[in-house]
Amino acid sequence: MGLRDRFQNLKESVSQWTEDISGNSPDKKIEKNLVEMESGSEIARTAAVKALVIQAQIDEKWLNPIINSFTRVLPKQPGTTQEAIIDGLMELRKHSPSKDKEIFEALQRTFDSPHPSVRSKVVEIWTRFSLKSNAKESDTISDLFEILSDEDKDVRYQTQESLIKILNTVPKAALPQLKKALSDDDWRVVYHSIVILTNFAKKHPGPSVALAPEVIKAFNSGERLKERAAECIGILGLSNPEAMKPAVPGLIKGIESKSSELRKASSKAIGRIGSKNAMVVYHAVPKLAKALKNDDWYIHVEVVKALGYIGSNKPALVKPHLEIIRNRTKTGAERNICQAAEWALKKAGG
Incomplete structure (x- = not known):
């Protein structure tokens, strides 16, 4: 090794030592961001999360610890920080498939987030996930039906559209869930379920007629439901007029x-x-x-x-x-x- 090379190595070692002393090493930066994510302002927390996502992909030894931190703190974060963590988890799961179950359990808990924008984001992600996996045949559909009673109108309508997409791919699973939802005590759940059934019946008219009694009952039960129920009755009537x-x-x-x-x-x-x-x-x-x-x-x-x-x-x-x-x-x-x-x-x- 020549004198110039030895000098360069010495220079890099001194530089690394200086960084370590000053607290600017990559590990120290990650630790600082982990603290900031839990104790800073909403803007600072969100910035720390975005930095951690990048750092986790640069240094593999930090990948799973950062994912663990994200899933642990997710429910306690303000709205924009929750959204940043969710985006980060969806990115990091590509690099750590073994964490999938843990990540989606954390996402499932955010269905109860106090922030409507977060709930909407999770519904959208849940839908994409369901359409690409066998989850659409499990508890996913039940989870989405529960969100039809959400206080936020935008969340309900997004959930409605998500269920329309999912149920059309699993018609056998659709009817029992719809039957249950059409008898729900919450008029909002019934309202959106009628819309979902109307769309479902256009593609699966024969099986859908089995739910005619529930739709007719909804039509006769209250003013809020009548217009949507009338539309559904008409669609079902095209398949089986006698049932109507x-x-x-x-x-x-x-x-x-x-x-x-x-x-x-x-x-x-x-x-x-x-x-x-x-x-x-x-x-x-x-x-x-x-x-x-x-x-x-x-x-x-x-x-x-x-x-x-x-x-x-x-x-x-x-x-x-x-x-x-x-x-x-x-x-x-x-x-x-x-x-x-x-x-x-x-x-x-x-």
Whole structure:
């Protein structure tokens, strides 16, 4: 070794010794960040977490200890720090697969985080994880259904969308969970479960009809659920109109409701059921015709379409009301009403 090389080695040794003395060695920096993560301000904690994620990937001996620290302190952290730790754990799990179970148990505990943004993040991660693994067949679905009662609206809707994605991949697991959720005491759980079932029924119509009694009960139980339940009843009616017969009296009342949205939803549901079996909804035909005389033109498109669907299945039922449909081809308050009336007239044989 030449003199220059010996001098360089001496210089590096002195530099390393100086760093160790001053507390700036990599290990000291990591220890400092670990302390900062638990005792600093929210900004300082979050910065420390981000630094630790990088340091864990640089020095392998610190990888698992840092993961352990993250999972230990995660529940006690402020919102942005929790999010940073969650992001960090998802990154570090790539380098330490043996820690997967521990990491996901820690994530599961953050479903109870007081921070809505954190709960939303965990729902999104849980969904991705479930779609890529067998976890979608375990307790994951149950965990997500519980979050449908979350106080935060955004969290509930994200969970709803997540369940729609997951349940479509495991239809056998979907129905028992949905049946249970549709009977929940919390109206929010029932509301979102109806939306989930409506989407599920579009892809799995036959099995979904088994839950018709629960949906009809929800429709009849309270105003908050009626519009969504009416939509679901209509979708189920496309597959099995006879199973929806108990819903028809409630739908007829819906046509006469003070709520335009409910009148519209009820008319659409009756039209869908009637397109497959008009006799199931024949009592509704006079009410639909009467609704066309109403000044609430907002519902007229769905009303004339419902009459058209029923008329295409059983023209005699709609024949007494062809004149009012014909009248709407010229006097509809909007062009789309006139066009819908023209379509309905042809369908009903007018």
